Amino acid sequence: MIHPDMATMLAILTTDAAVPVPELDEILRRAVDRSFHRITVDGDTSTNDAVFLLANGAAGVGVETEEDRERFEVAVTAVAVHLARAIVEDGEGASRFVTIRVTGAPTEPQAAQVARTIATSPLVKTAFAGGDPNWGRILAAAGRSGVPFEQERTNLTIDTDPPGNPVELVQGGVPTDFSEEAAAAIFEQQRFQAHLDLGEGDGEAEVWTCDLTHDYVRINADYRT
């Protein structure tokens, strides 16, 4: 913002498909909303970010039908998600990559808002760093997100990434009799996920975040500008 002689992030997606600019624009905006706008390292907004989607039409094949258009958007979104996740994996001092999945929110934007509040909470992120399956910090962050929900309807499950070893920490708003050992084993992984269901509606969203470690402080405190 102040001295933009280099960009914080430049992402360039290219395709040989022949897609008109207005359509590309719409597709890219939706893809970015579900990828680059769903990641966080420390909650501080970068000042000079740009995502480009360039189509040269070399393939001579356009997106003619609604089905074509949908498949093209799915592909663009998948590439954008891949790149966005890589930014978090490379986050300052990050030792763990965590997917925050929120379902059962009234709307998708509200699901994203809850997920983002959890994903940027210093208390949640330090618990991730410590490998502590601290369900209370996750629910407390959700509670201050500004999205109304009933604690009694919430379920919180953690799982490995890829999934397959779910441990339910909270059911109906109260902690289950979960195995501390099984929960800690998931939080010790380099990648894992936390899934909070609010039980209110059909809105769902994922946000990708990392832990807040000693190395984050070292990199950002000892780096002299």
Add this chain to the structure above:
Amino acid sequence: MIHPDMATMLAILTTDAAVPVPELDEILRRAVDRSFHRITVDGDTSTNDAVFLLANGAAGVGVETEEDRERFEVAVTAVAVHLARAIVEDGEGASRFVTIRVTGAPTEPQAAQVARTIATSPLVKTAFAGGDPNWGRILAAAGRSGVPFEQERTNLTIDTDPPGNPVELVQGGVPTDFSEEAAAAIFEQQRFQAHLDLGEGDGEAEVWTCDLTHDYVRINADYRT
């Protein structure tokens, strides 16, 4: 929120003045808005906080005139600010106490919003920990606060606390030719202040914060719940 068997913070103010409850309520709400609602350690909202103002009337003296009422409110606010600042000074891992003062905002709530965004920015708070007078991080945080302002009108000055050694880092949106040594000398203090003027209006507010240190991560990552 989940298991409120003890409170995160309880503040109790007492007075012998004879002030009716509705008046006390109004005065306390304004005082809290300018004290307990103006502090941050890590941006995570506590779940069980309460501030009480109790008046027993033992003095037999009320607040009859507008002047009385104002003096009483100034006194209540001063006590509330004193207690609120003490919470930040005792913040988890805090090694520096920093006053963020924003002036020249369109309104007081907007000044508080800018100050709060600066005061909770992990990049700003790690720069504080590192003793780095990083004006770019402070302006970048202000820029994402949601309050519109023109960079060209901003001035940023840092000073000791209590004041008396001001160093102007930014004037008219660009860095001055400030003495790195003088600036670093301020940021090395245990208490200092940063004053951002937006040049837009009369709104002003102070928020009190601390630095983000290795000890914050240690306390919150290694503490096993």
